[in-house]
Amino acid sequence: MTLSDWTEQQARAALSGAGVPLRIGPFVARVGTRVRELQDALLRLYRRYPVDGPGGIVDWHVRIEAPNPWRRFVGPQVAAYVDGRRRFAPFPRDQAFAMFEWLLNWCTFSRPHQYLILHSAVVERDGRALVLCGRPGAGKSTLCAALALSGWRLFSDEVALIRPGTREIHAAPRPISLKEGSIDVLRQLAPDHPMGPKMAGTRKGTVAHLEAPADAIARAEEPAEARWIVFPRWKAGASTTLTPLGRARAFLEAADNAFNYSLLGEVGFTSLAEVVDASDAYVLEYSDLDDVLGRFDRLASQEAVAS
Amino acid sequence: MVAETRFRVPRGLRLIWRDWADGTIVYHCQSGDTHRLHEVAARVVRAIEDAPRSLDEIATLVAEAAACSLNDETRAQTRELLRGLHARGLVEPTEGGGEAAHDPLGLD
Amino acid sequence: MRPIGGLLVEAILDPRSLATLEESEWDRLLRAGHRAGILGRIAAEVAAAGLDGAVPSRARARLAAADAVARQHERILRWETVCVARALRGVVERFVLLKGGAYLHAGDPSARGRLSSDLDVLVPRASLEAVERALGDAGWEATKLNRYDQKYYRRWMHELPPLRHRDRRTLLDVHHTLLPETGRLHPDPASLLARAEDLPEPEGAAVLCTEDRVLHAATHLFHDGDLGGGLRELLDVDGLVRGRADDHAFWDRVLEHAAHHELERPLFYAVRACRRHLDTPVPEAALARLERGAPRSLTRRSMEALADRALFPDDDRRPGVPVRTARWALYARSHWLRMPLRLLIPHLARKAARRWSTGEGSTA
Numbered sequence: 001m002t003l004s005d006w007t008e009q010q011a012r013a014a015l016s017g018a019g020v021p022l023r024i025g026p027f028v029a030r031v032g033t034r035v036r037e038l039q040d041a042l043l044r045l046y047r048r049y050p051v052d053g054p055g056g057i058v059d060w061h062v063r064i065e066a067p068n069p070w071r072r073f074v075g076p077q078v079a080a081y082v083d084g085r086r087r088f089a090p091f092p093r094d095q096a097f098a099m100f101e102w103l104l105n106w107c108t109f110s111r112p113h114q115y116l117i118l119h120s121a122v123v124e125r126d127g128r129a130l131v132l133c134g135r136p137g138a139g140k141s142t143l144c145a146a147l148a149l150s151g152w153r154l155f156s157d158e159v160a161l162i163r164p165g166t167r168e169i170h171a172a173p174r175p176i177s178l179k180e181g182s183i184d185v186l187r188q189l190a191p192d193h194p195m196g197p198k199m200a201g202t203r204k205g206t207v208a209h210l211e212a213p214a215d216a217i218a219r220a221e222e223p224a225e226a227r228w229i230v231f232p233r234w235k236a237g238a239s240t241t242l243t244p245l246g247r248a249r250a251f252l253e254a255a256d257n258a259f260n261y262s263l264l265g266e267v268g269f270t271s272l273a274e275v276v277d278a279s280d281a282y283v284l285e286y287s288d289l290d291d292v293l294g295r296f297d298r299l300a301s302q303e304a305v306a307s
Numbered sequence: 308m309v310a311e312t313r314f315r316v317p318r319g320l321r322l323i324w325r326d327w328a329d330g331t332i333v334y335h336c337q338s339g340d341t342h343r344l345h346e347v348a349a350r351v352v353r354a355i356e357d358a359p360r361s362l363d364e365i366a367t368l369v370a371e372a373a374a375c376s377l378n379d380e381t382r383a384q385t386r387e388l389l390r391g392l393h394a395r396g397l398v399e400p401t402e403g404g405g406e407a408a409h410d411p412l413g414l415d
Numbered sequence: 416m417r418p419i420g421g422l423l424v425e426a427i428l429d430p431r432s433l434a435t436l437e438e439s440e441w442d443r444l445l446r447a448g449h450r451a452g453i454l455g456r457i458a459a460e461v462a463a464a465g466l467d468g469a470v471p472s473r474a475r476a477r478l479a480a481a482d483a484v485a486r487q488h489e490r491i492l493r494w495e496t497v498c499v500a501r502a503l504r505g506v507v508e509r510f511v512l513l514k515g516g517a518y519l520h521a522g523d524p525s526a527r528g529r530l531s532s533d534l535d536v537l538v539p540r541a542s543l544e545a546v547e548r549a550l551g552d553a554g555w556e557a558t559k560l561n562r563y564d565q566k567y568y569r570r571w572m573h574e575l576p577p578l579r580h581r582d583r584r585t586l587l588d589v590h591h592t593l594l595p596e597t598g599r600l601h602p603d604p605a606s607l608l609a610r611a612e613d614l615p616e617p618e619g620a621a622v623l624c625t626e627d628r629v630l631h632a633a634t635h636l637f638h639d640g641d642l643g644g645g646l647r648e649l650l651d652v653d654g655l656v657r658g659r660a661d662d663h664a665f666w667d668r669v670l671e672h673a674a675h676h677e678l679e680r681p682l683f684y685a686v687r688a689c690r691r692h693l694d695t696p697v698p699e700a701a702l703a704r705l706e707r708g709a710p711r712s713l714t715r716r717s718m719e720a721l722a723d724r725a726l727f728p729d730d731d732r733r734p735g736v737p738v739r740t741a742r743w744a745l746y747a748r749s750h751w752l753r754m755p756l757r758l759l760i761p762h763l764a765r766k767a768a769r770r771w772s773t774g775e776g777s778t779a
């Protein structure tokens with residue numbers, strides 16, 4: 001059963017009340033809010049997500065509410081609650097959806113230590129995972145979105161969840177966040193693809209979120225094997241170049257991009273080594289999105305030919 | 308006396324190694340630190356892991372690995388290397404060692 | 416719906432009961448266990464009881480995550496002890512590990528799945544300056560650089576201002592006695608040090624003898640601030656004495672040490688709380704002797720009511736007003752025990768002022 005199977009009234013009532021337990025890949029987040037605009041965005045961008053049954057295990061309780069009703073007309077704000085505790089500084093009310101996504105990111109980055117968690121985008125083709133690894137601002141979200149809408153299955157635009165002792169990466173697909181210029185780029189690429197509210201003035205400037213493709217959500221419980229680790233670098237006017245990177249170097253860069261590499265200790269080391277061993281690593285320099293998509297297509301079909 | 312000092316890995320040290328074409332990475336289980344070692348350093352640590360070695364033995368190894376002659380320069384580089392490895396908890400002097408706090412390996 | 420305190424306690428003291436837990440109960444247990452800081456312990460007990468297969472997969476994943484954190488903390492504690500030993504070699508004959516570091520190296524049950532990596536050590540007061548210097552040379556830096564806080568620690572507390580290692584970012588607390596000298600109770604540091612037991616390694620490391628570990632745990636629970644660690648610290652006390660219910664000589668020594676260190680009152684409260692909430696077995700004779708040091712009835716009832724409330728985390732929501740008030744009251748009490756009233760009020764006012772200005776959500 002997905003959220004879209006409920007009537008709007010039922011869904012809003014549940015969100016305002018005890019919350020709705022949404023399955024996001026391996027996680028269940030019980031989501032609640034009485035903020036109407038946030039309900040709108042959730043009903044739109046999370047309509048395809050499975051709803052967990054009652055009485056199940058919930059990983060995160062997430063609520064966003066307006067803490068001060070009398071502030072509603074003067075600089076209204078919303079506050080976040082995770083597992084019943086108020087957390088973080090408030091956001092302006094018109095950025096409630098951005099706060100929500102940010103909160104879920106925080107939960108995914110900081111808690112599920114049953115995985116080795118890399119700060120990377122991941123997409124999949126034919127059971128093989130492409131990991132896009134890089135600092136914020138390296139353009140990986142835009143690349144991820146483009147790939148996700150061009151025949152690759154979205155796993156996540158923020159995290160690679162590696163199951164220790166395996167080469168498996170697990171999916172936790174969520175709306176893809178886009179900033180500023182990327183929003184227009186993706187609108188051009190996929191003008192009909194649903195997008196969430198455009199929010200200006202956030203910490204990252206103007207942001208909007210692309211709905212996770214239906215296929216990604218439907219197959220969220222299908223993992224894939226790590227196959228390519230790519231460090232993308234957008235550079236104005238650059239032609240698409242995919243330069244192989246040594247594995248030792250790739251290991252260190254990936255470890256640097258991990259949230260819990262140190263925390264996991266020996267398990268972190270051996271898990272990352274396993275994934276690096278399984279993969280070809282590259283540095284990607286590009287400026288033309290279409291060209292890159294073509295390049296990755298070739299990479300994937302080389303793989304198909306070889307196997 | 309410097310010539311008598313032998314170097315070993317700390318008692319109970321557990322290292323996990325990964326060798327790749329472009330470098331060796333080693334994980335120090337007790338400290339939780341990850342180190343990238345260049346080829347010469349990796350050879351030295353492996354040799355010491357195998358059995359305690361004297362400074363001369365290590366210098367010889369360094370000269371071999373770096374394909375250069377065993378001279379004062381090589382010995383100086385070896386001492387530097389050992390200091391670096393000691394700072395990372397990868398090697399330590401056997402009985403004795405340095406008295407001065409600034410020279411825990413007794414290399415000066 | 417079973418009270419959450421009961422669920423948590425049973426999970427640890429009788430892990431086999433978890434085999435029949437409903438998913439909805441697992442949901443509450445995991446969340447409450449996380450907040451009480453004992454999820455790592457629950458994970459360890461589940462593994463030790465061979466129950467992994469009987470646990471729902473989502474719960475298994477959560478326990479695995481807590482286990483990963485606990486292993487990291489254990490690794491940090493061990494390595495920090497090695498680093499401290501290196502730094503203090505030749506500076507003090509021995510340094511005594513307290514709390515988590517002690518439980519780990521002494522093999523106490525409370526070490527299992529413990530989620531704390533701060534190291535606490537006790538050194539002779541006379542060596543404090545040399546110790547501080549040696550630690551500074553080895554890379555530890557003072558954290559509370561605010562002049563007022565530095566003064567507070569050095570003048571009135573029983574420890575140096577907390578130190579943080581500049582590279583490893585780990586925390587180290589150096590004590591010279593168990594309680595502040597300005598407080599009402601005066602344990603005897605010389606005796607603690609003399610009776611400490613050397614560890615086989617690292618060189619120079621020691622732990623308090625078991626009897627003194629019991630006293631320190633009891634004192635920390637009921638005397639120091641921050642009762643947020645409540646259930647976990649109660650379990651620390653339980654872990655140290657549970658296996659010794661028939662060991663009358665042991666209890667005689669505990670009581671004798673308690674008398675010597677003026678710690679009979681905290682021991683009284685801790686043992687009573689253990690029995691009430693954890694059914695900790697304690698010999699009758701020891702209980703009777705403890706009663707002799709009992710406070711007046713009114714004090715005792717209100718203390719115990721406060722403590723009970725503060726020990727158990729509320730379900731789901733933010734701690735309800737009753738729990739937060741209880742914690743605040745006990746926190747204020749422990750500060751009162753540490754500092755005379757005339758010093759206490761300005762100090763608490765300053766702390767409160769700073770907390771509001773950092774804008775963090777409330778945590779009483």
